[in-house]
C-alpha cells in the first residue's frame with residue numbers, strides 16, 4: 568500500500584469531475600486500499616478519489632473511532648434525501664477550516680462495493696453528511712462553495728499563505 572498526496576484547495580484539479588468506474592480491476596482496488604491508508608494516516612473520516620487526483624468515481628469513509636468500519640462506495644448515487652440539518656464540516660483538502668453546511672438529514676445511497684457487488688445504504692447524521700460531502704468532491708465541488716464569497720476568499724488567502732510558507 569502507499570500513501571497518496573492529498574490535493575489542497577485552491578488546486579484546480581479538485582474541480583475535476585469524476586467518471587463512472589466501468590471495471591473494478593486490480594488497479595481500482597489498489598486505489599481504494601491506498602485511499603483508506605491515506606485517509607487513516609491523515610485522521611480523516613472520508614476521502615474521494617478526486618482528492619488524490621484520480622477521476623474514478625469512488626469514495627472511501629470510516630466514521631468509527633477504531634477504524635474498523637471501512638465503507639467503499641464505487642459509482643455512488645443518492646436515490647433519496649429527506650430532512651435538513653446544518654453541521655460543522657471540515658475537509659482534508661481544506662485543512663484547518665470548519666464551517667457549518669446545510670445537508671439532507673437522511674439519505675439512501677446505492678453503489679458498488681470494493682468487490683463490485685451492489686449495495687444500498689440508508690444513512691442519517693454524520694455518515695449521511697459524509698457521503699454527501701464526498702459525492703460533492705466527485706462532482707468537483709467543495710464544502711466551502713456553500714459559504715459566502717467573502718469567507719471563501721479569506722480561506723483561499725489563508726491556505727495560499729500556508730502553502731507559500733511550506734515551500735520556503
Ligand code: NI
Pocket residue numbers: 657658659660700701704
Ligand atoms: Ni472533503
